[in-house]
Amino acid sequence: MFRVRRPALSAATAATLLLALTACGGSAGAKSSASSGSSDLSSVTLAVGDTGWARAQAVLKLAGLDKTPYKVKWSVFQGGDLQLQAVRAGALDVASSSEIPPVFAAADGNANFKVVAVQKGTTLQQEVVAPKGSKITSMAQLKGKKVGYVKNTTAEYFLYELLKQAGLKWSDIKAVPLLPDAGLAALNGGSIDALASYGNSIIAAHGQGATTIGSGADILSGNFNWEASDKTIASAAKRAALADLLARVNKGYAYIRNGHETDYAKVTATTTHQSVSEALSQYKAGEQQRPTTIGLTTKAAIVSEQQVADAFDALGALPKHLDVSTFWTDVLNSDLRKALAS
Template sequence: MAVCCAMLGASSAWAVDPSVKELRIGFQKSAINFAIVKQQKLYEKEFPNAKITWNEFPAGPHILEALAVGSLDIGVTGDTPPVYAQAAKKPLYYIAYEAAKPLASAILVPEGSTLTQLSQLKGKRIAVQKGSSAHYLLVQAVRKAGLKWTDIQPIWLSPADARAAFQKGAVDAWAIWDPYFASAQLEDQARILASGKGLSPNYTFYLASPDFVKKHPKAVKGIIQQINAADRWVQKNRVETAQLIGKSTGLKSNVSQTFIDRRPRPSGAAPLSPKVVADQQQLANRFSELKIIPGTIRIQQAVWTAK
């Protein structure tokens, strides 16, 4: 690993903002690039005067809550959690996104299920993490099927609890993202009723506390720079990345590999484009229409741009 780290270090300009004394990061098992940044200590090199702490969360809503109460400086989530947070008037900035990965989320049914099309979800119990990217996927799937949101029975469960319910047959379907998706597919022989293709772009977003950005605007560049350095390494070392992810998360190597293979190449971080903002606004509008979130919000108001 020393050679890899040296390679990354040689291609990066360290100490972009030496004033950063602390960087508290929220991540999930799905955060491949953050996993490599953490494993190769890229932020320790980028911010040599800072204490770097990594905090794992089961899903995006938990990260946004921690960000809102001042427990985190930056975090990574799917598309829906920041919409929920902004609607609740919680402070946040979108600082970057990763390319859409619609194939990395799905609505799953047990191997022996008789369900073969989305319209058959009417009246069914569907496990989903409330306020997660899978929540939006399910909203879009129900809409595509010509059903009303009230036609289904969402069962609000965390990924771990949802999987247990899915395995026991306590729910009819499960809306979920990778790596939980890959794990259920490979280990439980779960069948894909619908992927995110044509339903949800399934963006990954990097978010920051407004206080952190205000104090350390230059640091944002360094944060994004090292995410991209990590992604370049991932693209060149995909098998080794799967092994590293397996060790750090406890996932089997074939699950990690499936998860990695479903990500676009490259999957670095970039400032939000007008299309990404528009896609995210569509998500917010859909949730407003269904009264899932109160009132309406403007995504652009939460998008940070370098001065």
């Protein structure tokens, strides 16, 4: 999703993604942006991905910013990797992810998307955990053990880095790729010895007695990308709508920080099955570590993602060296700068 910091879909996978989507409520590589030339966005529809418990939608609704002059068709996924698969399949216009998924989505050299904005956020709740009653208390004890992880996400990246810090190689563990919910079930069922995951699955794991044996908090950069399809980027009207939507999300997070933390915690607690006090405590810790904000693409953010790609290259997970700048653009920067300032 980073210290810094797949492949083409089969027709069957693309069809599955299309069926799985649930709606709620220039050249693509150009390096400069143009205004939409019109303030009427009523004919624009953006198909936008959201992750987990639909956090972006919740933020907009809570802040009263969900009534847009364009249509937004939201779809919820378990991770940013699945969102980018949907973009590649033509099922989404816009995705949000950590730094890791676009690396794998672009690995075959046929990326049909660009990173258009960067959201800074907390890196807490990105952990390697052992189940209740386990005798495993450190990363070094994972040698020879079955470790679940969420493939092509921050979990794979920080697990790799934490193993290195413990003097272990990836080949020293029996790595088992699992989606977050399946990973949690496997951890509780005893079919894996530890789990590298994030967000709700880590919250739930702790609620069921799991203990932390490694954290990605200081490994990950806190950069979370917003990606748009090349087709979306090519439309001036869609760029204007997307810039407005991202500015609304940014303002929504500011609204929550400005005295509405408990309201947000109540929404969070309902979806994560925590107490409001637990959700509030986690929110405050995350915002203290790194306030959630959305900004422009920058050279520093590209360098950060290149470090991630280089790590996966060293791991042997990529078919060849990847220049991440090929799927970054500043095409949205002008529109987004204006929208953020309004």
